[in-house]
Amino acid sequence: MLFTKTIAALTLALTAVPAQAATAQPRWTGAWAAAVQQPSPGGLPWSSNWAEQGFERQSVRQMLRVTGSGAALRITISNRYGTAPLTVNGATIAKAAAGAAVRPGTLRAVTFSRRADAVVKAGQELVSDPIPLPVQALDRLAVTLYFRGKTGPATFHDVSSATSYRASGDYRFDPRGTAFTDTTQSWYYLSGVDVLGGPARGAVVTFGDSVTDGTGSTPDADNRYPDQLAERLVASGTRLTVLNSGISGNRVLYDHPLFGERALARFQRDVLDKPGVRTVIVMEGINDITYRDPDVTAEQLIAGHRELIRRAHARGIRVVGGTIMPFKGNPWLYPDGTAEPYGLEQIRDQVNTWIRTSGEYDAVADFERALVSPDDPDRLRPEFNVRDGQEGDWLHPNDAGLNAMAEAIDLSTL
Incomplete structure (x- = not known):
């Protein structure tokens, strides 16, 4: 009764009431999310x-x-x-x-x-x-x-x-x-499910592109990296929920009619306005580098990341930087199978070096090092690229690779 x-x-x-007003209630915590698109x-x-x-x-x-x-x-x-x-x-x-x-x-x-x-x-x-x-x-x-x-x-x-x-x-x-x-x-139309009165102390938002979204994971198996991170948190007794705010194809700096508004435009609603958010893991930039419309420099991408960090810190939200994973061998980016003609890997390396060494992120989730081949610093481990016995696209990790990403996150940093 x-x-x-x-x-x-x-x-x-x-x-x-509008979503933003309703989330002011402190006992509600986000437990599932989908970043919406046009x-x-x-x-x-x-x-x-x-x-x-x-x-x-x-x-x-x-x-x-x-x-x-x-x-x-x-x-x-x-x-x-x-x-x-x-x-x-x-x-x-x-x-x-x-x-x-x-x-x-x-x-x-x-x-x-x-x-x-x-x-x-x-x-x-x-x-x-x-x-x-x-x-x-x-x-x-x-x-x-x-x-x-x-x-x-x-x-x-x-x-x-x-x-x-x-x-x-x-x-x-x-x-x-x-x-x-x-x-x-x-x-x-469905963009969120929140829970009332549970043990969670807050939510972790995973913010990114297709790798965060789960492109390439087994359908209906909940094997996206945010799902597997949530399983780790539950198993460890860590009282945090996980919200997936990835959009496949998303970019930091530019909108796209198929791949959503740019990260800088959607960060407010897909991270800051979520109920109970405590930490955000940011892994964005691969599509800015590879789309080449227009060409983007490492300096421009870093400036975009700095703006995300600034806005999260202004709300008291902790920010973890995720390094951008390699894509050597991707048939779109490596048309002859051996050489990438645009110098895109160098841009990725520059951004990753800044993420690791600048100290501007509160912590780092080094996804690249968790998934990179020991024989080639620009290529995924082969075992993370195979689906149903077939070679993948050398860009989107399989379920095992997505699990390796979840395992690469130090839970104490959340």
């Missing part, structure tokens, strides 16, 4: 998603894993890139089972200002009421959104490395999942 009264009181206090066809050649077409009379069930425990949850719906108000005609959350199925006894209705439906203004986010579903760190959840009318193009996260499901009609409360016959590997 006391728990029910507490949830009711919190519902009255926290409903229908609608696009997707940035990977094999990708397909529903962002440009949006939804109508459809339910979308999305799978995720929380990194913290709590007595209750809340979700954040983002219409950041919408050009018109978004109407959500109902939502549920449950503990996930196999495929699109959920555990029936865990299904909970999600409300907004104690209403099943919600309208999210264009360019804004909306936080749900508290949801009385106790969770443990590393629980897998399913969030189902129903859209009766046309949404228009959808704010989304392109590379989720997790299967999302779609059904025609309202199947929010369907535990079996058999109606969800369409699949994709992107997330839609």
